[in-house]
Amino acid sequence: MKVKKQKRHRKILTFYTSCFDFRKPFKVLCDGNFVHHLLQNKITPADKSLANILNSDVQLFTTRCVLEELKRLGRSFTGSLEAARQLKIARCEHEKCEHAAKCIMEVIGENNLGHFFVCSQDIELRRQLQQVPGVPLIYGLRNALFLEPVSAFQREYVKTSEEARSHITDIEYQMLKNKLQNTSNGEEAANSADEENDLGDQTEDVKAVKKNPSARNEMGIKDRPQFKRKKAKGPNPLSCKKKKNSNENHKVGLLKEKTEGDNKRSRKRKRTRKGQQNTTVTN
Numbered sequence: 108m109k110v111k112k113q114k115r116h117r118k119i120l121t122f123y124t125s126c127f128d129f130r131k132p133f134k135v136l137c138d139g140n141f142v143h144h145l146l147q148n149k150i151t152p153a154d155k156s157l158a159n160i161l162n163s164d165v166q167l168f169t170t171r172c173v174l175e176e177l178k179r180l181g182r183s184f185t186g187s188l189e190a191a192r193q194l195k196i197a198r199c200e201h202e203k204c205e206h207a208a209k210c211i212m213e214v215i216g217e218n219n220l221g222h223f224f225v226c227s228q229d230i231e232l233r234r235q236l237q238q239v240p241g242v243p244l245i246y247g248l249r250n251a252l253f254l255e256p257v258s259a260f261q262r263e264y265v266k267t268s269e270e271a272r273s274h275i276t277d278i279e280y281q282m283l284k285n286k287l288q289n290t291s292n293g294e295e296a297a298n299s300a301d302e303e304n305d306l307g308d309q310t311e312d313v314k315a316v317k318k319n320p321s322a323r324n325e326m327g328i329k330d331r332p333q334f335k336r337k338k339a340k341g342p343n344p345l346s347c348k349k350k351k352n353s354n355e356n357h358k359v360g361l362l363k364e365k366t367e368g369d370n371k372r373s374r375k376r377k378r379t380r381k382g383q384q385n386t387t388v389t390n
Contacts, residue, residue: 116160116254119243123257126265127241129222132164135245136197136214138207139177140228142169143187144247153190160245160252161224168197168223172210197221208232215242240264 123129135157142153150156157165169191177188199210208229215223219241226245227233236242237258244255275283 112253115256117162119254119257120161123241123243127219127222129241129243132166133161134166134168134221134223135226136168136170136211136223137173137191137194137226138169138211138229138232139173139180139184139187139191141226141245141247142177142191143184144228146186146190148247148250150247150250150252156252157226157245160254165224167194169194170197170199170207170210170214172199172201172205173207175204176207197223208235212236215239237261 145153154165154167174191177184177191197214199214224243224245225236228246233244236244238260240261246253
């Protein structure tokens with residue numbers, strides 16, 4: 108597969124996976140014309156060729172009406188019938204066999220709740236499915252398969268759905284309005300009850316003060332303003348010198364006397380007599 112083709116298919120897949128919640132492995136619904144085209148152009152095995160396009164494992168489906176239509180087409184479609192019988196069958200609620208295009212349209216429904224990829228060579232069927240939101244289409248061209256680009260209808264559908272999700276609905280607006288009214292009424296009732304309790308407490312306090320004039324002094328209420336008298340202040344304790352203790356003075360005096368006595372003793376010289384020196388020499 109070419110690089111441009113891969114990029115184009117990747118963009119289409121990201122659109123469907125992000126906007127319509129498609130998940131792997133992808134489910135692929137095939138009609139009889141598509142199965143016949145695969146066999147004629149030898150695009151086999153079909154599951155591998157489709158997995159290369161979608162870059163994921165796939166599960167192939169068909170319907171009972173498609174199988175009945177292939178039976179009616181005769182011997183030239185016997186190989187296509189045998190190949191279609193090997194696929195899984197998607198449930199359709201038709202008691203009698205319907206046209207394959209009509210059956211596929213009814214299986215897809217209005218919003219493709221089954222998240223099917225539809226493979227068909229019928230151009231008219233693909234045009235009808237382009238008007239259904241969330242239906243990716245696959246078709247074959249010779250020996251190659253292509254994922255059809257996203258239609259303008261599907262892009263517009265995604266845009267309008269996103270805008271609708273961003274706005275509030277009428278039911279949600281009414282529910283929000285009722286909730287706000289209930290909360291406001293409850294707050295008003297609580298505030299009125301608190302105000303009544305506060306007023307009752309204040310009136311009781313005023314009555315008690317009027318009855319007992321001494322209660323005003325107990326509550327700390329002053330009839331007249333009282334000014335503080337200035338008192339004489341003492342000296343700054345930081346600017347005053349610390350008083351010396353008598354014991355410390357006594358110790359300092361003793362240390363001085365000791366040091367002076369030692370100095371006096373060191374100044375005395377030892378004197379020796381001459382007679383003693385001479386006797387020591389003669390000996």
